[in-house]
Amino acid sequence: SQTIHQWPATLVQPVGSPLSLECTVEGTSNPNLYWYRQAAGRGLQLLFYSVGIGQISSEVPQNLSASRPQDRQFILSSKKLLLSDSGFYLCAWSVLRENTEAFFGQGTRLTVV
């Protein structure tokens, strides 16, 4: 069966420090991968999605970047964190087949201080 791992679960980082969140998927090949952010009182905002190795699409301009160095690995990064980067970050995967849902990791709670 397929599983998705996301870490760390919680992170407290000072303003201006770098960020690296990692997500890996097991049990499937060539998944579509997504990074979402959930800010307090707001819904889920799609940040990046990837349909293959090295292919990244950004949905919103921001202080973050994403990379996909391997088929089942998706990394969210920042060179210098801002206070506004605080939030709950969720990685997800799906297959590109109609009617299928996305499967989510457990999330990372990032607090920038």
Next chain:
Amino acid sequence: GDSVTQMEGPVTLSEEAFLTINCTYTATGYPSLFWYVQYPGEGLQLLLKATKADDKGSNKGFEATYRKETTSFHLEKGSVQVSDSAVYFCALRERGSQGNLIFGKGTKLSVKP
């Protein structure tokens, strides 16, 4: 563009009460529709889905019917339990897209004993 609107919360109910969380959508095509649930501190889990008009998704006593004529996918449960306390998200997935899910802002449900 496509969008999802769901009723704002929080919603507070007593145990065994009837639950309705409204969800309407705007889409150019014929999307698949989903309800996800997020328990405190966790990622999102798929609760149910429907892929075409008049389909009814159901799981754990929850139901939602895909109504194309009213562009709605309201979530219902006849008798809620304390363990149903969570945030509920309505979402759609466009056909032929990269699999991106578009979410509503979420509705927080609290069930009191």
